[in-house]
Amino acid sequence: MGYRERALQIYPWICGRCTREFTRVNLQQLTVHHRDHNHDNNPSDGSNWELLCLYCHDNEHSRYLEADRNGASGQSGMPAKAATHNPFAALEALLKKK
Numbered sequence: 001m002g003y004r005e006r007a008l009q010i011y012p013w014i015c016g017r018c019t020r021e022f023t024r025v026n027l028q029q030l031t032v033h034h035r036d037h038n039h040d041n042n043p044s045d046g047s048n049w050e051l052l053c054l055y056c057h058d059n060e061h062s063r064y065l066e067a068d069r070n071g072a073s074g075q076s077g078m079p080a081k082a083a084t085h086n087p088f089a090a091l092e093a094l095l096k097k098k
Contacts, residue, residue, distance in 0.1 A: 003032060003042045003049065004031075004032050006044070006046065007032045007046055007049045007051060008027070008030075008051075010045075010046045010049075011046065011049075011050075011051050012051075013027060013030060013051070014051065015030065015051060015052050015053040015056050016033075016050040016051055016052055016056070017052055017053075017056035017059075017060070018053060018055070018056055020053050022053075029053055029054050030051050030052070030053060030054075031051070031052055031053070031054060031057045032049050032050075032051060032052075033049065033050050033051070033052045033057050033060060034048055034049060035048050035049065035050060036048055037064060
């Protein structure tokens with residue numbers, strides 16, 4: 001039995017991020033995500049796995065790649081680039097106008 005089959009036996013069929021529930025009809029849309037991103041690390045207790053829907057799984061890997069690209073993966077020792085945009089910067093002035 002592969003790690004996907006084992007994970008589906010261990011965990012409820014719910015996405016660990018968006019909490020979408022799955023049935024046998026749409027179970028193919030539920031994936032196994034390796035928390036440490038190492039697909040060879042498959043402990044039998046499932047401690048390196050989480051079930052994610054296709055969308056949340058893609059999002060998780062995109063975030064990981066983006067962090068790695070910006071040197072924020074923790075492995076390079078470089079800090080993440082801080083966000084500079086503040087969407088609420090002018091909020092106080094807008095509220096005072098009313």
